[in-house]
Amino acid sequence: MHRVPSRGAALEFVLETLKQEGVSDAPGSQAVWVGDPGLHPLAARVPGLSFDVTRERAAAAKIGITEADCAIAATGTLLGDSTPVAQRLASTLPAIHIALVALDSLRENLAEALAKFDPRRARYLAAITGPSRTADIERVLTIGVHGPVRLIIVFYGREEASA
């Protein structure tokens, strides 16, 4: 988990991480980012980064980047509307998942966080708590079965936004 002062700093953090992780055009080294069109020019700065999150690209990518709608303090959980399939692809298929979340979206518990959504509109509500894990072989905790091996959460902004 990382904490940065602003959204701009969060984006910088992501770009820096992509560099460190050696994201490139090579197969298995790419990254997919679910982000608004304003971010898309960033793709030009990082070879191997794409904002067009397809099933194939996500499956081949090393890193997936998404933005979570809110975070839950009690359990260290990210919660978001994952109805758009890109959200699920980018947060499940790559080995590393980077999630950006605004600090002022932090809620105390699941009840408060869920209250932000109407399940009839948010058809696929997804809560993520840590990386994918299993203990199915001899109860030994092992990270990264079907989902990401690593989950990097980047909090940005301040608590209790003035708005």
Place this chain on the structure above:
Amino acid sequence: MKAEFRESIQQALANETLAGALGKFSEAYRVSRARAYEGIDFEALRAQIAERKGFAAAHLEELAERFRQSAEALGAKVFRTSEPAEVKDYILRVAREQGAQRIVKSKSMASEEIHLNPFLQQAGIEVTETDLGEWIIQLAGQRPSHMVLPAIHMTREEVAELFSKEVHERLGSDIPRLVKVAREELRAKFLNADIGISGANIAVAETGSLVLLTNEGNGRLVTTLPPTHIAIVGIEKLVERFADILPIVEALPRSATGQLLTSYLSIITGPAENTDGSAKDLHIILMDNRRTEMAADPVFREALQCIRCASCLNVCPVYRAVGGHVFGKVYTGGIGTILTAWFDELQKSDEIQSLCIQCGACRDYCPGNIDIPELILEIRRRLATEQGLKPVERAVFPIINNRRVFHGLLRAASLAQKPFESGGLIRHLPLFLSGLTEGRALPAIAEEPFRDRFRRIRQPQCADKAAIFAGCLIDFAYPEIGEAMVKVLNAAGVEAVFPEEQTCCGAPARYSGAYESAAESAIANIRALETEGVRWVVTACPTCTVALLKEFEASLAATGRQEHLEAARQLAARVIDFSTLAFHLEQEGRLKLKSEDGPGAITYHDSCHQKRTLHATEEPRALLRKAGYELTEMFESDVCCGMGGSYSLKMPEVSASLLRRKLAHLRDTGAEEVGLDCPGCLMQIRGGLAQQGDGPRVKHTAERLAERLAGDQDATAGTTGKPRG
């Protein structure tokens, strides 16, 4: 019991891998679960779950219909059926319509219940389980031995062997490497699958939502990558409102794996977007398979409050010893026994229900607040009604109900046992009876029972009188415990009386499902104990206490003997266990114990009924401290010693296995003395120690207090007033 079943028990008990895995898991589970529930009021939480699930069980039809409307309004297709065969046909039809060749599944007990995989495979469709444990089980051609950890009985070497065959490569037994292999193999399956099949942990009628909790992420992939998603949902998963998911989501991960929350929680409400931009072809099958019938049963409705966390397996001392391949069918352990009796058939639960030792541990942990032991007893009762009692029980219970014959036999046995007896214990019995002395020595039947000895103890005349209910073990095997009770009561100024007509409390019959016989015992004892002027009916056997306090009324009610209920209640109002009474007498200053020159370290074993039904385990500890003992707690002091009354006769191997653990834990404390409040546990533990040779001394709290009465008291000290009545 079939020889086959007995053999499977023996094999499981001899399987060291299994014992190691389950033993370590159950120990770690208790710790992580407790940590996960820190700061949470578990009783309040499970009351809330029981209320919400109970409401749903009482309104299944209504909620199922409402769910259908909610989900269909959003574009899902909902299919309701009571027949497992129709579930399978429906899925096959969908597969045929799509021309589907490959199906990936995330964990679904409902699909196990209807044996879906072999059916689809026979139809030529490739079905792959994607939960790692389920995949291992599928490759091994086995069935899950645990509802949450399906492959808990397997070693990493066995898994490596299976995976090696699957990927045609020699794999080592490094677990992260094995998991990586699974990830790669299954990733390809996910990407190529035509249909994803899942279960659901919760289904919300109000919104048509499905809630899935997984750790591996396979649930997300199964519901995201294939264009078609079929969810098989047992209708007991329905809840009324969206908000009802909160208490269940709070409890399920904590109770299942000791997690605050699983890695993934997905709430799917109608078809979401497919990877090609189309809407998901979403089918939801609401499966009944006798759940409605169960909901209509006044006793078993409660079982629908289950959230499938498997904590009843994790805390079960018998499950820990034999595992889910012996203790269960598709569903395993305590709740599995009940679900098997319903979803499969009553007869199929016959053998597995006999494994329950009635220790009650699962009841304390169940987040659905289900009285699992009581429901298993009800299965036993219905089996006994349907197919009759086992031959031995058929012969024995009428004898127990005839006190004169029963007591006459016990007196005769005291003479007949002579050739096998040594030092008050029977170590070996000949031939087929030898199972009874497996792992422990049996007590010799006393030459003179307590009822005869009591006549010689001169009683002081006191204002307070207590009627002693001895119970068979104290009366005929351990009369010295009875004498100690009398001594302590007298020292505290309480006169003891012994109603001669008292007989077996009926617990052995009740725990065998023979409620008629148990009710007869209740009536005989209620009559015997209707003694005038008696303030308390005191017993030093927690099983007898529970019988007098609760089960007389229950057995009478269950067998339609309404006319005796009031008398049973009046008796119950006077019943108290020995240590609780002694504790009160000590608090009131009437019972004075010698605390100086203490006898040293003692470790205390919590008997199941004393702890979990009477909730009276602090009282004996406090008394022992007052009597000068230094208490050293043993590990798992409240886990069953394996006695379980007649259980130890029916399941001697399981009983001996539980006993071995108990003996190891009490020896580990280094204490020279073992305290307890149950003559059954005393028989088991003392017998076990005797067979192992040297060991600490085991005595009932009554005996220990009798030895530590303050010197200024004699047998009549504290006597006040005159006898009444």
